[in-house]
Amino acid sequence: MIGHNRKPPCATAGVDFTADNLSDRDVARAVDVCLECPVMVQCLEYLRKVEVAGIAGGMTVAEREEWRARQGLERSPRPLPVWATT
Numbered sequence: 001m002i003g004h005n006r007k008p009p010c011a012t013a014g015v016d017f018t019a020d021n022l023s024d025r026d027v028a029r030a031v032d033v034c035l036e037c038p039v040m041v042q043c044l045e046y047l048r049k050v051e052v053a054g055i056a057g058g059m060t061v062a063e064r065e066e067w068r069a070r071q072g073l074e075r076s077p078r079p080l081p082v083w084a085t086t
Contacts, residue, residue: 009037010056018054027055034058048073 010017013033015026022030034040035058047057047064048071054060059067068074 008039008043009033016054017056018052020053022055027060030055031058 010030010033013030015022015030015033017030019026034043034055037043040057044057047068051061051064051068057064057067
């Protein structure tokens with residue numbers, strides 16, 4: 001588990017997870033970071049309530065829109081950076 005003062009792997013991976021124009025290579029790298037993340041469960045719970053820009057929860061924005069729709073969740077009106085509220 002990540003300690004209180006440590007940042008999640010996406011904050012230190014060297015990829016801008018919030019960018020809209022990531023190359024396929026950077027998307028794959030970001031998703032790999034997500035899939036290995038020790039706080040993935042917490043991230044997915046956060047994504048149930050808030051839409052974020054870029055890669056989060058191992059998914060692109062489009063993939064999360066489909067994921068949220070399958071779960072009957074409303075889409076947040078304005079995407080936020082992944083850790084905007086922490």
